Amino acid sequence: MTQLALVIDLNVCVGCHACVTNCKQWNTSGAAGALTDCNPYEAEPNGTFFNRVQTFEVGSYPNTETVHFPKSCLHCEDPPCVPVCPTGASYKRKSDGIVLVDYDKCIGCKYCSWACPYGVREFDEQRKVMTKCTLCVDRIYDQKLPEAERKPSCVLACPPGARLFGDVHDPDSEVSVAIRERGGYALMPEAGTRPANHYLPRRKQTLTIRDEELYRSDNPHKIDGAPFDLDLPPTNEELN
Amino acid sequence: MRPAFSVLFLTTLIGAGQGLFIALFFCELLASASLSPGFFVGGSVLVLILSSLGGIASVFHLGHPERAWRAMTMWRTSWLAREGIALPAFMAAVFAYGFAHWTGFGHTLAIGITAVVLSVALFICTAMIYAAIKVLKEWAHPLTLVNFVVLGCASGTTLAAAWAGFTAPNLMPELALAAFVLTALGLLTRSISLLRNARLSPASTLQTAIGIRHPKIVQKSQGAMGGSYNTREFFHGKSPAFVRGVLLMLVFCTFVLPLSLVLTLPLLAFVLQYAGLLAERWYFFAEARHPQNLYYQGNS
Numbered sequence: 408m409t410q411l412a413l414v415i416d417l418n419v420c421v422g423c424h425a426c427v428t429n430c431k432q433w434n435t436s437g438a439a440g441a442l443t444d445c446n447p448y449e450a451e452p453n454g455t456f457f458n459r460v461q462t463f464e465v466g467s468y469p470n471t472e473t474v475h476f477p478k479s480c481l482h483c484e485d486p487p488c489v490p491v492c493p494t495g496a497s498y499k500r501k502s503d504g505i506v507l508v509d510y511d512k513c514i515g516c517k518y519c520s521w522a523c524p525y526g527v528r529e530f531d532e533q534r535k536v537m538t539k540c541t542l543c544v545d546r547i548y549d550q551k552l553p554e555a556e557r558k559p560s561c562v563l564a565c566p567p568g569a570r571l572f573g574d575v576h577d578p579d580s581e582v583s584v585a586i587r588e589r590g591g592y593a594l595m596p597e598a599g600t601r602p603a604n605h606y607l608p609r610r611k612q613t614l615t616i617r618d619e620e621l622y623r624s625d626n627p628h629k630i631d632g633a634p635f636d637l638d639l640p641p642t643n644e645e646l647n
Numbered sequence: 648m649r650p651a652f653s654v655l656f657l658t659t660l661i662g663a664g665q666g667l668f669i670a671l672f673f674c675e676l677l678a679s680a681s682l683s684p685g686f687f688v689g690g691s692v693l694v695l696i697l698s699s700l701g702g703i704a705s706v707f708h709l710g711h712p713e714r715a716w717r718a719m720t721m722w723r724t725s726w727l728a729r730e731g732i733a734l735p736a737f738m739a740a741v742f743a744y745g746f747a748h749w750t751g752f753g754h755t756l757a758i759g760i761t762a763v764v765l766s767v768a769l770f771i772c773t774a775m776i777y778a779a780i781k782v783l784k785e786w787a788h789p790l791t792l793v794n795f796v797v798l799g800c801a802s803g804t805t806l807a808a809a810w811a812g813f814t815a816p817n818l819m820p821e822l823a824l825a826a827f828v829l830t831a832l833g834l835l836t837r838s839i840s841l842l843r844n845a846r847l848s849p850a851s852t853l854q855t856a857i858g859i860r861h862p863k864i865v866q867k868s869q870g871a872m873g874g875s876y877n878t879r880e881f882f883h884g885k886s887p888a889f890v891r892g893v894l895l896m897l898v899f900c901t902f903v904l905p906l907s908l909v910l911t912l913p914l915l916a917f918v919l920q921y922a923g924l925l926a927e928r929w930y931f932f933a934e935a936r937h938p939q940n941l942y943y944q945g946n947s
Contacts, residue, residue, distance in 0.1 A: 427870070451873035459870030461942060465861045476857050478870065478942065487781065493728035494717035514718055515710015518727050520880065521648070524782040524851065526939025529876040535710030592858045595938065597850045598782055606858055 410484060410504035411542055412575045412603035413559065414582040414591060415477050418610050419569035422460055422475030429564030430458040430479075430540075437545055439510055443533040455531045457540040458561055474609065477570070479561070480527040480540035481594060481602030482506050488519035488528065497537070504576075504603060505544055510536045524598040542572075575603055648783075649883050650932035656704035658773055659802070659924040661734065662795060663917075664697030665766040666803015667810075668741055670825070672759040674807070674818060684748045686814045687755070691745025693810060698738050726779050730772035737765040770796045777931075784847050785935040790840040797836050798901070798927065801829035802920050805905060808913035819913065826909045830920070834902040837927065841894075844934050856941040866945025881937045890933055896926040 434457055435442040444454035458479040465472045482499075486506050489497050496512035497519045499505070508519075508528075513536040520528040520537060528539045543559035546552060556563065562570045573582035582605070585591060591605035671690040674682060706712045718731040740762035747755045774795035777786040808822035853864050869878070883890075900923025909916040 424870075446873060453871060453873035453875055456871070456875070459875070460868075461866065461870045461945075462868035463857060463859070464865045464867050465859055465863070467863055473867070474857070474859060490724035491727065491779065493719070493721050493725045493731060494714070495721045496717075512714070512717055513711065514714045516708060516718070516727065517651075517710075517880065518725075518776070520876070521937070522780050522782065524938040525856075526877045526881065526937070526942055530710070530880070532876075594858055595851050595855050597855060598938070608858065 408504070408576055409502065409574050410482070410576045410603050411547070411573070412482055412504070412582060412605065413479070413542070413562070414571040414573075414575075414585050414605045414607060416569045416571070416585075416589070416607040417474055417476065418607060418612075419567045420460070420475045420477060420565075421567055421569075422462055422473070423566060424460050425564040425566055426477055426561035426570060427456060427458050427460055429560040430543075431456055433543060433546065433560035434541070439545075440534055442538065443531050445532060455529050455538055457529070457538065472609065477561075478525070478527060479604070480506060481525060481600070481604040482540075482542065484601040484603055485599065487522040487524070487598075487600055491518050491522045493518065503574075505542050506539070507541055507544065508537050508539055510534065510538075513537050524595055524600065525602075547572075575605070648932040648935045648937055649880055650929045651708055653704045653706070653708035655925055655928040655932075657701045657708070658795070659921065659928055660697045660701035660704065661769065661773070662799030662924070663802040663806055663921065664694045664701065664741075665737070665769055666800040666829075667697065667806050668694045668737075668744075668766055668803070669763055669800060670804045670807035670822060672763050674811075674815075674822070675755065675759060678818060678821075681817060682815055684751070686811070686818075687748040688745050689814060690807070690810055691741050691748070693806070694741045695738060695745070698734065698741070702734060702738075726772050726775040730769065730776060733765060733769040733772045737762060737769045740765050767796075770799060782851075782938050783935045784850060785844045786931075788840070788843070790836065790843065793836050794833070794840055797829060797833045798924060801826060801833045801905075802917065802924055804829050805909055805913055805917045805920055808909060809917050812913055820910075823910045823913050826913065826916070827906060830902060830905050830909065834906070837897075837901075841934075849936060849938065851938040851941060853941050853944065856938070866943075869943055869945055877939060878943055881940050882943070883933045885933070890930070893926050893930050893933070897923060897930050899923070901927050 431442060442455040446452050458477060461476045461478055463474045463476060465474055482505055486499055489499050494512045494514055496509045498507060500507060515535045517530055520530065528537050531538045547557050549557060558572050562572045571582050571585055573580040575582050577583060585607060586605045589607045591607050593602045593605055667690065671687060675687065709715060718728055720728060722728040722732055740758065744755060744758045744762050747758055774792040778788065778791040781787050804822060804826040808819055808826050811819040811822050854860055900919050905916040905920040
């Protein structure tokens with residue numbers, strides 16, 4: 408059984424919102440219709456998004472860390488939003504585990520959004536239906552796209568590569584390895600929803616810069632105006 | 648949770664209708680000899696008016712009311728779909744009951760017991776819509792079901808006493824007494840759930856919501872400037888003073904005033920109790936703290 412999912416590395420995410428923008432661009436341009444924007448250029452801009460990046464500050468000054476937290480549907484293996492739907496518009500695909508909404512069946516009762524503990528479903532105020540992340544189901548299987556582009560828009564957009572996409576039921580997939588080897592975890596495990604999406608935690612990282620790295624002439628970290636230290640070992644360029 | 652007004656009207660109107668029907672049926676069961684068909688026909692019409700108004704109110708909750716018929720399809724898993732079936736079934740049975748009384752068709756007890764069973768089924772479906780949402784601990788409890796049944800029966804029986812005041816005065820004292828007992832029972836069960844909900848500790852915290860185990864986490868950005876569906880649907884946005892005011896109205900209009908008035912002025916008691924039940928349902932929504940709100944504690 409395939410279960411497609413995203414794995415998001417919080418240690419890498421820089422909070423640039425490129426995933427949000429590319430998600431919106433792709434999903435507002437598709438056959439399912441535009442994602443609403445209300446007052447986009449006015450005082451209270453708001454609209455429908457499948458993906459948002461939130462920012463949290465962890466710790467007390469001066470020992471704080473800024474954590475950017477991308478938030479979208481987790482495609483739970485036991486999704487509480489699906490059984491409550493009275494029309495069957497909300498469903499989980501058996502073939503790949505993606506949780507989807509059939510916009511032609513949705514009556515807009517919002518019951519599914521009440522059942523979801525994560526608040527990742529958004530009611531579209533113009534289309535009057537419930538919307539959510541589709542894992543870009545309309546592009547990941549598109550044979551007309553080059554194989555490298557058959558990924559969700561957010562994954563393709565992420566500049567530092569904080570978003571991984573794959574089958575979490577395949578133990579050898581990139582995402583399964585990342586979850587296993589880099590401490591991947593699920594959100595709100597107490598809710599019993601078994602999210603397919605996982606997050607990779609922040610890690611302690613140190614970067615050691617030795618003096619000679621600052622003084623070497625070809626190093627971009629060179630301190631302007633500092634004397635060139637002849638005692639340092641020669642650089643590769645000087646050797647060649 | 649933000650109280651959904653169409654749902655407040657739906658649940659209180661059909662609850663009163665179901666309670667009224669159950670009261671009518673017990674009147675027939677225990678004292679049919681002294682009653683005219685008009686009492687039952689008019690009572691059934693009242694039940695149908697209340698449940699139709701509730702049904703109409705529910706339509707305003709939907710984004711696509713023209714597709715409402717689809718809401719009956721997933722009855723195997725969804726309590727909302729089950730309610731969508733139980734409500735028209737109950738109304739059909741009540742119509743048949745009133746029609747049988749009006750035409751003298753007979754079999755009214757058999758039709759009545761069917762409608763009572765459907766009424767109870769409808770109570771269960773309506774309450775389970777809320778009680779089945781596991782992540783809302785305030786709702787996911789048998790007390791939700793108990794309160795929907797008791798408060799529906801209390802308001803319905805108060806209305807039955809008022810109706811008997813016009814059409815069957817000899818029954819009014821007994822019905823008013825039953826309404827008094829049911830309202831007192833409602834005061835007890837709702838108080839228990841209010842106390843329980845006030846003492847609940849949430850299962851999820853910001854730490855489990857984003858998976859960072861640090862005691863001090865402050866949200867700096869919600870990822871949206873002008874709010875979102877998440878900030879509109881899951882926060883009632885009223886001041887603590889307003890919420891306390893609603894709680895006072897809940898206690899006085901639903902319980903205290905009807906208890907003091909029902910034995911003498913049941914119609915006034917019903918009007919007050921209905922207004923109180925709207926406050927009760929408003930508070931029912933407002934006191935439910937959705938775990939998704941953990942992601943929206945920051946200001947911007």
